[in-house]
Amino acid sequence: MKPASLMKITISLFLLMAVAACKEKGKALPVPSGSSNEILIVMDKAEWQGPVGDTVKQWFTQEQIGLPQPEPVFDIINLPVAFFDKNVKAYRNVLMAKISPEIDSATIRFKDSPWSQTQKYFEIDAPSEAAFLKVFEANKQKMLDVFLKAEQDRLMANYKKKPDSEIYRLFKDKYHLYLSCPSGYLINKDTTDFVWISRETRVDSRGIIFFQKEYKDAAQFGEQAIVDTVNAALEKFIPGPLPKTYMALDTVAPIVSNVYNYAGKHYAVLLRGLWMVVNDYMGGPFVLNVILDQENNRVLYMMGYIYAPDDKKRSMLRQVEAILFTAGLDYKEGNR
Secondary structure: OOOHHHOOOOOOOOEEOOOHHHEEOOEEOOOOEOOOOEEEEEOOHHHHOOHHHHHHHHHHOOEOOOOOOOOEOOEEEEEOHHHOOOOOOOEOEEEEEEEOOOOOOOEEEEEEOOOOOOOEEEEEEEOOHHHHHHHHHHHHHHHHHHHHHHHHHHHHHHHHHOOOHHHHHHHHHHHOOEOOOOOOOEEEEEEOOEEEEEEEOOOOEEEEEEEEEEOOOHHHHOHHHHHHHHHHHHHHHOEOOOOOOEEEEOOOOOOEEEEEEEOOOEEEEEEEEEEEEEOOOOEEEEEEEEEEEHHHOEEEEEEEEEEOOOOOOHHHHHHHHHHHHOOEOOOOOOOO
16 A cells, blocks of 8 residues: 555535425425434445444444433445435435545545435545545544534524424523424423523433523633532522422532634533432433623623433533523514
């Protein structure tokens, strides 16, 4: 095999946007097939069972951070290239791998909604396994981010179609922001600057906690300051099932935080970790969005949590996370 420095590898990324109104040849595209949080890897058996397949599997099934038990970031299924036909082309998330010495140079292409609405399709063509792996390594984070955002966007779109009207009005009229929460959630508590809503079933609980504070300085966005502020609010407003028990962020378990711009313009910190009930044995994963609403001089704390002791939690946590990300700070008097 030639050294990588002598290999002719041309890496290109083409963003092919969907045609207006998601139409192909004058017909509306179908809704995507496949299960949520799942990727179809189109790759022939020889590669799938070798180093190429192992690399792809390890990346997309890496452990999801912030969960109490191991779960993969994505579930994956494999299909040989020859079987990728009209019956499966509508799959929601697709990575196509074509490896052949007849291919001149390695390329990566991205298509947005080529065969179904909201579909995300990546294709890597390469003359050899080594060339494929080089392109994959250079673009794997970008692909993962696209697939993750697509799953969140699909959930958000569904929630925004028909949000719970009572919860929507509460956040709009009292807190001057838009929140699209699906039906099934009930308002447990609405006090001064604090809201707790949840969806309860026999086997699990999904909840959203919201409160706001006056913005004073940047120190409020330090990880420890956030944890202290949230834990003070949880102790005050979220009681546990027994006397002297209450909800709290678990400060012994790892907490992962990430600074970013919410909606592309608001300074924010996203935290993931585990919550617990002090003096009890309840607990589960949480995701916490802390956003600076500079125009209104306030800090928004929006937390989603899951309690599902006998079930997997990744997909449920992504559902409550998507609710958090429907929050619109572009409030205008008179708007919906």
